[in-house]
């Protein structure tokens with residue numbers, strides 16, 4: 001199964017809004033399989049289609065760790081219908097290697113969407129799962145972690161990140 005290229009900031013696709021999925025076809029199923037494979041190989045706990053250069057509203061999440069396993073979540077056209085209990089925590093992102101950003105997000109959410117078979121699904125999530133889902137949904141709206149902080153902090157984080165990325169090349 002091919003590993004997909006993970007796009008990193010500041011590549012344009014990460015700041016673009018993904019489009020609603022109308023057709024669930026074979027090409028989409030392959031994309032989903034490849035996204036799952038790429039997420040596990042990275043390794044990461046979530047991956048949105050924008051991160052592999054595809055502007056479609058789909059993400060995959062699996063917050064399993066060595067200590068505990070959770071089900072893999074594949075969600076298309078997600079929408080948050082309830083949120084509560086905001087909390088600050090550090091987040092990382094496969095598209096921002098070597099960088100963590102403190103973000104405040106509601107820790108209890110209900111999200112609706114459709115699964116990979118096209119069946120309507122509603123998920124109640126809390127804690128890390130809630131955070132991971134919202135992080136991936138941000139990607140679908142063209143939002144990266146840097147957009148979630150004040151403009152002063154954003155400039156600082158952005159400059160530090162770009163400097164580090166340039167040193168790597």
Ligand SMILES: [Zn+2]
Pocket residue numbers: 092093094095135139
């Ligand atoms: Zn991310």
